[in-house]
Amino acid sequence: MEKKLKPCPFCTENGAHIQRVGGSYFVRCLFCGVTTRFFTDEQEAIDAWNRRAGR
Numbered sequence: 531m532e533k534k535l536k537p538c539p540f541c542t543e544n545g546a547h548i549q550r551v552g553g554s555y556f557v558r559c560l561f562c563g564v565t566t567r568f569f570t571d572e573q574e575a576i577d578a579w580n581r582r583a584g585r
């Protein structure tokens with residue numbers, strides 16, 4: 531599984547970063563602030579972001 535994050539689907543910048551809060555992970559765009567929801571698994575957060583970004 532790739533850990534690569536696709537560019538942001540909203541602002542198209544490469545600002546996506548994985549954020550960890552306690553035992554939860556989410557992906558956030560540093561440019562426009564859009565986030566995924568929280569996931570307990572890092573890879574699920576990445577996949578959720580990439581599904582949203584993938585068009």
Ligand SMILES: [Zn+2]
Binds near residue numbers: 539541542561563564
């Ligand atoms: Zn963005």
